[in-house]
Amino acid sequence: MTTSSKRWVRAGLVATAAIAGVVAAAPAAGAAGADYMEICQSAKVSCQNGAKVSGPGSYDRCGTTTAAASYTQVCVEYDGDVVYVKDGSADGYSSFGKVSSTSGTAYRFCRNPHGAGTWAKCDFDWSEAADKQVYGGVKLSYTNFNDQYLFSFTNG
Structure with missing residues (x-):
């Protein structure tokens, strides 16, 4: 193999390795990135970016x-472990739904x-028997959010 050929092979291997590193670093669909909210770094918290639906x-x-949490609307499908979130205000902040639980994952943010x-x-997986509380709110920054209690449920 000539020196020129070896360079092309080496360049191809480097490019392949770089692409593989980018693919491996990509978050799973719906997964929240490290910049979502600070609380999401906890092992007891699950955070997702919801898929857009009609x-x-x-x-x-x-x-x-209420207005204090930007008129966020949150709907829950109990047995499907599904949370729907509507952004109710053009205020520049992302709306979220939060489900807290008395067992397993403490908080789930959609x-x-x-x-x-x-x-x-967002599709979650929660304990059917645990008591859960639902909140709606807005993400103000990485370290700050405003939420309001909406309702509770147990579906076990």
């Missing part, structure tokens, strides 16, 4: 926050990063 599918209950008037859907 509206809630099947759901058991919905609630809407963020709607798609803008005012849109809906997002």
